[in-house]
Amino acid sequence: MPEDLAAAEVSFQGSGGLVLHGSVISPAGARARSGRAGVVLVHGAGTGTKRDKLLGEAVAFARQGLSVLIYDKRSEGYSLFERSYSQLADDALGAVRTLRRQPGIDPAKVGIWGLSEGGWVAPLAASRSKDISFVILVGANALQPLRQQTWAVAAGLRKAGVRGSFVDRTEPTMYRAIADAGMFPEPYYDPEPVIASVRQPVLGIWGVHDLLTPPRETPPIFAKALEKGGNRQYTFRFFADADHAAHRTPDGGVTRLPELAPGYAELVGSWVGEATSGRAPVAQVTGPAPVQAEDTVAVPAAEWWEAAGVQGAALVLFLVAFGGYPVVALIRRVRRRGGVSSAVGRAGQGEAAPVKGAWLVSAGGLTVVVGAFVYLFYSIMTGGKLASPGPLVAGRPLIWLALQALAIATVVGTVLTCVRWRRSAPVGERVRVGLLVAGGVVFVPWALYWGLLLP
Structure with a gap:
């Protein structure tokens, strides 16, 4: 801890009685006057987030004369697939109560600061308690979480140079399926009514090059x-x-430097002084125009035919139809080598000539279905972190172009297989090829829906 600051360890009860641990960082020595204002810092999204992630902000604000409480974020009840903003708000209120009791702090001058996800949590906490005297929001979002997330990942992909159906169609489609499956927590949380119920003075800060919040x-x-x-x-x-967290960025939000944007900490210090003395500015908006290349797009709940269960059933069909064709061929080959072919097999079932196009449908369809979801999952997990999705050709990821080419080949193969199957498929092949054709037929609308057959 710098010599001009002092730190005190604290513990408090959050939602459900969970004990959370934190630190209060304050000015030391002659600057440690009584009647100080204080602020609780609320983390952005992330599991296993410790207090030191916000240590830079805490030190900067403490040097402006504030006492700052930072704490370890809960891990109980919070994960990639589970979280409650209400629960996180109650955690923050426990921190506020603790900070108000610290020596040298004026309990009437304690506020709350929220970053990113904390921009949903902090207003909710403020709407529940008159003990919070002001609200500071950084990179906060007034949109539904699912809408914000799809925009953020798409913005990251576009920043990496991606264009076309993969970013315009496939990425939001994947998120709708994830939300429908219950794997995206609080997807349709509406922050506007909560914001409208906040009565405390509000300081909102955004970096011009925010790629995570529009x-x-x-x-x-x-x-x-x-x-x-x-x-x-x-x-x-x-x-x-400045980027999403109001840190300096040298390249339009891709890289976050440790330093806060020049003037950010000073603004917090001066504004808190005004807000806690009853002189908060009225409807003041300043600074350069933010950069946002694309508007967000509403992400409605999935229709029945888009539901995760229906998509899962389609995947099972594809695995059985496309994967079953080579499996049956392998079993027949093993049986022939073992000399256990049936009389029917010797008559022609095991020796039937392959239907033209069948192997193309099987191999192409199986590769597209499995490969698309593996690649899409990778791109979604890294897109919001501005990682490149691999080599690009005309703004399209090379891997995705290859999958699209295979999808077209699968459709062509399905047509050829269907024609040959209906004309002269051997009796022993009718069921196996019929199932393959059924999978290929369902594959066409499925591939269109997921953008695999779109430019």
């Missing part, structure tokens, strides 16, 4: 919701050359 769309929604609730004590500030 920086052009979000602030007007915040302002409209606050004013709908009669709250005009808000200050919005945009910082140039």
Whole structure:
């Protein structure tokens, strides 16, 4: 800890009585005056997040004369597939109560700061407690989480140079399926009514190059919701050359530097002083215009035919239809080598000539189905982190282009197989090839839906 600051360890009860641990960082020595304002920092999304992730902000704010509480985020009840903003808000309220009791702090001057996901949590906590005297939001989002996430991953992919159906169609389709399967927590949480119920002064901060929260769309929604609730004590500030967390970025939001945007910490210190003395600015918006290349797009709940269960059934059909064809061929070959072929097999079942196109449908369809989901999962997991999805050709990932080519080949193979099957398929092949054709027929609308047959 720097010599000009002091740290005190604290513990408190969060939601459900869970004990959480944190640190209060305050000015030391002569600067440790009594009657200080304090602020609780609420993490963004992430599992296993420790307090030191926000240590840079805590040190910067403490040097502005504030006492700052940072704490380890809960892991119980919080994971990639499970979380509750209400529960996280109650955790934050436990931290607020603890900070208000610390020596030297004026309990009437304690507020809350939320980053990213914390931008949903902090307003919820503030709406529940009059003990919170102000709210600071950084990279906050006024949209539904699923809408924000699909935009963020798409923005990351576009930043990497990706264009076409993969980013416009396939990526949001995947997220809708994930949400329908219950694997995306709080997908349709609506923050606007909560924002409208916040009565405390609000400081909203956005980096101009935010690639995780749409920086052009979000602030007007915040302002409209606050004013709908009669709250005009808000200050919005945009910082140039800053990213989602208002840290400096040298390359338009791709790289985050350790340093905060110049003037960010000073703004927090001065604004808190004004807000806690009853002089919070009214409807003030300053700073350069944010950069947002694409608008967000609504992500409605899946229709019945898009539901995760239906998609899962389609995958089972593909695995059976496409995978069953070579499996049966392998079994027949093993049986022939073992000399246990049946009389029917000797008569022609095991020796039947392959139907033209059948192996293309089997191999192509199976490769597309498995390969598409493996690649899509990888791209979604890394897209929001601005990782390149591999080599690009005309803005299309090379791997995705290969899968699209195989998808077209599978459709062509299905047509050829269907024609040959109906004309002269051997009796022993009718069921096996019929199942393969059924899989190929279902594959066409499925591949269109997932963007595999779209440019």
